[in-house]
Amino acid sequence: MDVMYYGDTLIVDLPTGKTEQVEFSPEMLTENGPGLAAGIALYRDHEDGDPLVFGSGLLTGTTAPASSLGFVLGKSPLSGELAVSPLSLFSGAEMKLSGFSMVVIKGDSPKPVYLWLHDGVADVLDAAELWGLDTWGTTDAVRSEMGEQLVQVVSIGPAGESPSKLSAYSINYWGSGDTAALGARMGGKKLKAVALRGLGMLDAEEPQDFYEGAKGLLSEAPAWKGFNKACEGIDAGDIDGWLKPLVHRYRSCFACPAACNTFVKYNEGPSVMESTGVEEPGMLVTGAASAAWLLSGGWKAEPACRAMESMARAGIDLIRGARELAGSPLDDASETEEAVGGLSGGEEAGWPGGDSSPKGLFGPWVPPLADEDEWLLANRIGYVIGICPTYLLASGMETSGLFGLCSSAAGVELDPSMVAGMFS
Amino acid sequence: MRVKVRPLNCTGCALCELACGFHWDEAFSLISSSVLLYRAEEKKDYMGVIIKTEEDLFLGRPEGTAEMKLGEIQKQGAGGGASAKPILIRQTCDLCKSAGVEPQCVEICPHDALYLE
Amino acid sequence: MQGRSRRAAGDPVFDRYRKVFSEGSTLYPRIAVYTGSGASHSWIWFADIFDRLGLFDVRFIDESSVRDTGLSGFDAFFIGGGDTYEMAFSLGEDGARAIEGFVRDGGFYFGSCAGAYLVLSGVDLEPFTHFNLIDGAMLNSMAAPPEPRCLEHKYKSAYGDGWVFHPVYGEVTVTGQHRAIGQCVNAPLFGGPVIGRAMPEDVLAEYSRLTERAAYLWPRREAEEFMIGRAAVLRSELDGGTVVVSGPHLEHPLYTAANALAAEVLTEHFKGRSGRVSRPSRSAASNSDTAPLLLEIKRQVSNARIVGFGLEKMPVAWRLGHKVWEPEKIRMFLECAWERLPFMEEHAELMGPSGGGLEPLARGYADVTRISKSLKMRIESGRDSQAEASMLLLSLKELTARFLSIYFRLRLETGFGRD
CATH class of the missing domain: 1.20.5 (Single alpha-helices involved in coiled-coils or other helix-helix interfaces)
Structure with a gap:
């Protein structure tokens, strides 16, 4: 019985459009470590194909608190080094359920394609009609083609197609924490999107122990709504207060007690709860850093949210884009769109008040809520076991309980030093 | 006694679906729970929770809640009628009595969006 | 296969029957499952049972096969739920004769829900006139049933000048003397008959309890008064054959004890028989395409x-x-x-x-x-x-x-x- 991962590792050869499935053995978990550690091992195995590796953490997709995290791993066009970006919202869980334990996408396609990964079936599909669409149009088109709105679509917009180093992949409509321009790697590969959906089940080795353990952790896990809690102690400003007049509802990523993501409405009243004829009433703000930059630059909330929408649509890194826009607040929607169109990508990612963006494998998607070592460890643990590092840091949750879950989930014994060792 | 929904408390984390799915299948999935998170209108942020029971559906829609008897809405719309076969792929809510525990969706919800009444 | 289905399929209750039908045994019935006009989806549950029992000589046939072949070449015939009217119309008099001939010639008939109504002697208006394999009436019919509490769309269907109605919809408990039942067996009732006027010796199980896992279209107490103590499962011999009818779906894959009851009656029918059963040949051709x-x-x-x-x-x-x-x-x-x-x-x-x-x-x-x-x-x-x-x-x-x-x-x- 497969535990916590099911399905093979998928190797996609974009130059030929062919796919191959390789057994994802339990040894992979013990020899290299799960999640990102396994992803890095696969990356090394296929490095000559300059791959992008899609995967998820050991606990992703379960009742473990904040077990939403998947990842995209590849060489960043910005640094030329290996970098990882998050699959958040429901995309990490859907990656886990796609029927592939990990996905290695090698080489460049001669023509635009997208990947449709569903229940252990991999389809490399023609993306000629998607090429040129923004991420909203792409998400709509893919979902319409598949006949299901719950398909998670990791796509690039025109920025990634060009490919601009300012680009980032977007998770559905809402941008992402990709600050390594892996969206540009997708564009270089002519990979317009990766669409994910699976109707399978995840088994734990000791299901009852796991479930009770996770429930115990959840009962102690702090819950909150909005960004402020996740930015406590850093100079991010009162993001929640700033957005408040526009707030429709708060949204969690998968299995997360914290609902950081904030849906704002500006094309209809934020208090309108019915499903009306307004098809695009607003934006799900998913990145605290981008909001913090625009707030710090003196932007009003509505034009700032419109700017974030424009960046998400274009497939632009919301953090670097917002940082560049921050100094020139705009009011008018058309001006905002024009300004987004004129972004140069000259700024580094990071947080207002911080000295610079963190370097290395992990980008500044996770706020600097701790010193660099602790921040790094939270990222490593998070991406290995599939728990949002922001939640780990902001909630103060002890990792020992989560490591206990890894044991009952898959018999994988972990501790912080072992995780750190996976990255040495 | 039944599970009811405070729809505006819900943040769409799907823990309720996972817990319910685990109750039935001892595995993690979103395909077999008696509590269903409706999240198909993502761009509109229109999200709700549905509880499937033997006799009705409890609908926790953002604009309000309703108990909809199965078969009742068959008279509305295009061939409409609520899904009714009680035990097919999705079990109906048994308040977790078959496992001898409190309703797991209520216990696990971090935002008190589900409650017993 | 995962979750509940996997657990149910691995239930040790099936071990005994798998042994009965395993290699080396002389029992290996050739089975037909009705999937033709009127059959709903529940016949696929039979496939699950046969998988669990290791019975793999199974064909899925429609009304024309029944009429044209007279079920020759089969030892057992299963009909599940659906639209009884459409089944009866489609099978017609020829189909009815074919089924009856099959049973009289030693065949095993198992009908649940619609498959039960179809062959009850008391269901005798057109188009059911020719289908009459076992004594029994459907008690759940009346000229003007009271309004239902819920599930209005599942409540009743026309029968002659009156209606067939369903006071409860979901899990029920049946009890009987048969050793496979033990104390009691739960199974879902999705519109199947409440049976009366059966020969006492034919009654294999009676409705004994209604559970919380059911929708009550009548107030629960009234539903209980109406149903409890009335026949749910009948078995009768007809010449050399056996007819089994069941209101509840004994074949539902999540009800393994009910599955075992169905398996038991099937096994009992074939016990001691020879000649009709055969072990299939294996003629696997290798093909890599x-x-x-x-x-x-x-x-x-x-x-x-x-x-x-x-x-x-x-x-x-x-x-x-x-x-x-x-x-x-x-x-x-x-x-x-x-x-x-x-x-x-x-x-x-x-x-x-x-x-x-x-x-x-x-x-x-x-x-x-x-x-x-x-x-x-x-x-x-x-x-x-x-x-x-x-x-x-x-x-x-x-x-x-x-x-x-x-x-x-x-x-x-x-x-x-x-x-």
């Missing part, structure tokens, strides 16, 4: 499942004939194929030239995906979806029957009891 076809089927079944899953949350149902079909049933058919695909992939090389009929299946499932998407779009845009749903469900039923026939043939060819 089937893997791509199986992958295409997997692709399309997955695509259709995903659309079907989305359809489940839509507030629609369709009335086809006398039955209401909900969107969930679309995925039920698809799950039936999905769960069996890994076995077929594992033994793809044994599937004979052209995969033994896989190519039309692949095309069929591609059509199912296409129609499912179109159906969903119609519903989303508020247009009438009845015609498309009807086409989809009929096509799924037919495809599933063909799929299962290929699957069971492969099961036979890979040997007995092998997973």
Whole structure:
């Protein structure tokens, strides 16, 4: 019985459009470590194909608190080094359920394609009609083609197609924490999107122990709504207060007690709860850093949210884009769109008040809520076991309980030093 | 006694679906729970929770809640009628009595969006 | 196979019967399952039972097969739920004669729900006149049943000048003296008969309790007064054959004790018989071209499942004939194929030239995906979806029957009891 991962590792050869499935053995978990550690091992195995590796953490997709995290791993066009970006919202869980334990996408396609990964079936599909669409149009088109709105679509917009180093992949409509321009790697590969959906089940080795353990952790896990809690102690400003007049509802990523993501409405009243004829009433703000930059630059909330929408649509890194826009607040929607169109990508990612963006494998998607070592460890643990590092840091949750879950989930014994060792 | 929904408390984390799915299948999935998170209108942020029971559906829609008897809405719309076969792929809510525990969706919800009444 | 289905399939209650039908035994019935006009989705539950019992000589047949072949070549015939009227019309007098001849000649008939109504002597208006295999009346009929508390669309259907009605819908408990029942057995009742005027010796089980896992269309106390103590399962000998009818679905895959009761009566029928049962020959032809076809089927079944899953949350149902079909049933058919695909992939090389009929299946499932998407779009845009749903469900039923026939043939060819 497969535990916590099911399905093979998928190797996609974009130059030929062919796919191959390789057994994802339990040894992979013990020899290299799960999640990102396994992803890095696969990356090394296929490095000559300059791959992008899609995967998820050991606990992703379960009742473990904040077990939403998947990842995209590849060489960043910005640094030329290996970098990882998050699959958040429901995309990490859907990656886990796609029927592939990990996905290695090698080489460049001669023509635009997208990947449709569903229940252990991999389809490399023609993306000629998607090429040129923004991420909203792409998400709509893919979902319409598949006949299901719950398909998670990791796509690039025109920025990634060009490919601009300012680009980032977007998770559905809402941008992402990709600050390594892996969206540009997708564009270089002519990979317009990766669409994910699976109707399978995840088994734990000791299901009852796991479930009770996770429930115990959840009962102690702090819950909150909005960004402020996740930015406590850093100079991010009162993001929640700033957005408040526009707030429709708060949204969690998968299995997360914290609902950081904030849906704002500006094309209809934020208090309108019915499903009306307004098809695009607003934006799900998913990145605290981008909001913090625009707030710090003196932007009003509505034009700032419109700017974030424009960046998400274009497939632009919301953090670097917002940082560049921050100094020139705009009011008018058309001006905002024009300004987004004129972004140069000259700024580094990071947080207002911080000295610079963190370097290395992990980008500044996770706020600097701790010193660099602790921040790094939270990222490593998070991406290995599939728990949002922001939640780990902001909630103060002890990792020992989560490591206990890894044991009952898959018999994988972990501790912080072992995780750190996976990255040495 | 039944599970009811405070729809505006819900943040769409799907823990309720996972817990319910685990109750039935001892595995993690979103395909077999008696509590269903409706999240198909993502761009509109229109999200709700549905509880499937033997006799009705409890609908926790953002604009309000309703108990909809199965078969009742068959008279509305295009061939409409609520899904009714009680035990097919999705079990109906048994308040977790078959496992001898409190309703797991209520216990696990971090935002008190589900409650017993 | 995962979750509840896996647990149920691994229930040790089936071990005994698997032994009875295992290699070396002289018992190996050739089974026909009715999937023709009027059959709803519940016949696929029989496939689950047969898998669990290691009975792989199974064919899925329609009304013309029944009429034309008179069920010759089969030892057991199963009819599940559905639209009894349509079944009776479609099978007609010839079908009725064929079934009766089959039983009198030593065959085993098992009918649940619609398959039970069909052959009760007390169900005797047109078009049921010719179907009469076992003494018993349906007590759940009256001229003017009271208004239901819920599930109005499932409550009643016309019968003569009156109505057949269902006071409870869901899990019930049946009790009887038979050793396979033990103290009691739970099984779901989805519109099956409450039986009266049966020969006392024919009553295998009575309704003894109504559970909380049921919808009460009548107030619970009244439903209990009406049903408890009345016959739920009958068994009778007819010449050399056996007729078993059951109100509840003993074949429902989540009710393993009920499955065991069905298995027990089947086993008892064949015990001591010889001549009619035969062990099938194995004629596996090696073929390496089937893997791509199986992958295409997997692709399309997955695509259709995903659309079907989305359809489940839509507030629609369709009335086809006398039955209401909900969107969930679309995925039920698809799950039936999905769960069996890994076995077929594992033994793809044994599937004979052209995969033994896989190519039309692949095309069929591609059509199912296409129609499912179109159906969903119609519903989303508020247009009438009845015609498309009807086409989809009929096509799924037919495809599933063909799929299962290929699957069971492969099961036979890979040997007995092998997973």
